[in-house]
Amino acid sequence: MRTVIAVLLAAAPAVAVAQDRVSQTRPAAPDGVVQIDNPAGSIRVIGWDRAEVAVSGTLGPGASGLDLRGDRRHTWVEVETEGNPHGVSSDLEVRVPAGSDVAIESFGASISVSDVKGMVTAETVNGDIRVGEAPREVQAESVNGGVSVSSRGGRVQAESVNGPVTVRGASGEINASTVNGPLTITGGTFERGRLETVNGRVLFEAGLAARGSLEVESVSGEVELALPENTSADFSVTTFSGDIRNELGPPAPATSRHTTERELTFSTGGGGAKVTVETLSGSIVLRRR
Amino acid sequence: MTCEHLTERLDDYLDGELSEAEFQEVELHLAGCPRCREEERAGRAVVAMAAALPRQQQPPRDLWPGIAEEIGRRRRFTLFSSAASRPVVWWAAGLAAAAAVVVAVWIVPRGTAHGPAVAGPDPRTVVQRASAGVALDGLDEAEREYQRATAELMAALGTRRASLSPETTASIDENLRVIDQALAEIRAALERDPGSPRLGRMLASTYEKKIETLRRVLKLTT
C-alpha cells in the first residue's frame, strides 16, 4: 500500500474538514483494470454497464484527498493520507464497468464486490471480504477478517488466518486456507479443490466432477466431507492421531501396535475422482449429503 | 591541585565520576584558573558535539547489490556442500524445494511502477535447489531455511509495529502462536515416526502458512 505524502496546496482550506465527501468520475474501458487502495473503513465495488469508474463516499480525518487517475485501460482509486495511514477510515463506493478486473488493497477496510464479471483480487488484514455473483476468478485474502465468496464459476482462492472462509455455489477450482477459522465450502461442483487449515474446522458439502480431485489437509482441525450420493471416487484418508468415521465405505482399520496412525483407502461407485485427506490430530468424517 | 592534575581529572569530572572531595577540588581550581576554565569549556564542547552528531548517513552508493550477491554466494555454498557422513533422505528434496519456493517469494515493490503487487517464486532458485536435492541433509536444512525466512519477516515486521494497533499485533501474535503449536505437534509426531514423508509435507505446509501470514501483513503494512 502506498502512502502518498500530500503536497500542501496553496488553495488548501485553513480549517480541516472532519469528514470530506467525494464524488468523482472517470471514463474507463469496459474491460480494463481498476485498482483501489483505501487503508481503512469500507470499500464497496459494484459493477455497472457504463464505461466509467465513479467513486463516491466520505474520506475520514487524516485523509488528504482521493486520487482518481489513469488512462482508460487502467484506473487507480487511492485514498491519500499523511503520516500513518492505518487510522484513516474512509467509506468508498466505487462503480466500475462490469467487465473490469478489480484489484483491492487495504489494511483495515471491509471489502465487498458485486456484479463484477472480471477477475477480482482483494487483500486486507483486519476487514471482511465479500464477493458475489460470478466473477471470472476470485482471489480474496484476509488475516483477521472473514472471507465470503458466492460465485458461479471460475477459480476461487480464498484465505484467511483467523477468520472464517465460506464459499457458496462455486465451481471449477477452489483453493482455500485458514489457520484458525472455519472453512466451509457448500454447493457447486469442483474439478479441483485444495483445502488447508491448521486448527479450523473444514466442511466440504459439495460435488466433485467425474475426474475431479479434492485434497484436504489439516493439523488439528476437524474435517467433514459430505458428498453427493452418486460420487465415484478413490479415497485416501490418513490421520496420525485422530479418528475416522466413514459412512461411505469400510471403517478405518484398527491402529497398529507401533503407531496411532490410521490409513484408509477405498473407492465408491467404481472410482474416477480422487479424494485425499490428511490430518495430524483432527478427526475426519465422511458422509453423504 | 595543579593544572596538570586537573587535565587528568577533567574527563571524570565531565562524566560525573569524581568523589565529592575531588569534585570540590576541581571546582576550586577552575574558579581561579582561566586557562583551565578554557580547557573545561573545550571539554564540554567536545562531548556535546559528539553526542549531537547525526546518527544516520546514507552511503555514497547503494550497497544492497553487493550484499545480495554475497548472501547468494554464501547460501549456495552452504546448500551445495555435502558432508559425506550426513544421511540423504530422498523426500527431503521435495521439502527443501518447497522451502525454496517460499523463501524465494518476492514481491514486486509498488512504487513508481504501477501495477498489482505480484508474488511468485523465483524459478531459478527452485530449479537450483531441486537439483541439489541429493546433497541436502533433509529436514533440518529445510527447517533452518524456514526459520530464517520467518525471522527475516518478523524482524521486518518488528520495525513496523509502531504503526499497527495493539489489537492487530495481538491478533497476529495469537495467529502465530496457533501455528507454532501446530508445528510443535507435528514435530512431536515426527519424533515418534521419523522419516514420514506425509509428516514432512505437513510440516512444510504449516511453515508456509506462517511465512505467508507474515508476508501478507508485511506487504500490506508497507
Add this chain to the structure above:
Amino acid sequence: MAAFEQLYRDHVGRVFALCLRLAGEATLAEELAQEAFVRAWQKLGSFRGESAFSSWLYSLTVNTALSERRSRRRRTSRVMTTDDLSVFDRPGRPPRPEHGFDLERALARLPPGARAVLVLHDVEGYKHQEIAEMTGIAAGTSKAQLHRARRLLREALTR
C-alpha cells in the same frame, strides 16, 4: 529476500554512519557495512526478538567493524592516514560549523583505538563495561582511550 532488503533500507543509514565513524574512511566503511548486513542475514535465524532488532543489528555492526579492524591490523601494517574526507560532505550539511571546527574530520584523524572508544562512548552512548565486552579490551583501557581521544579533540578544538 525482499523482506531483508527492506530491513537493509530501513537501517543502512544508521549502520553506515556507525561504520564510517569507526573506520574513519569511506571505502572501508562501505565494506564494513556490507559485511555487517551479510552477517546479520546469516545470524538472523538466531535472532529471537528479545531485544529490538535495531539494537541487535547495531551491536553486530560494532562487532563486525572492530573485528574487521583487528584482522586487518594483523594482515597489513600500514598506518591508515586519510586525506579523502569528502565523504563527510553530506548534502545539506553546513560546510563550516560555527567554531570553524569539524568534529567528524577531527575524529577521522584520531588513532583508531581511541577513535573507536570515543565513538562508542560519546556518540553511541555505550558504557565502558559494554565497550570492554564488545572490543575485548579492559574497562580501564577503555577509559584511558576515551580520555586520550577527548584530549586530542580538545587540542584540535582550541588550536
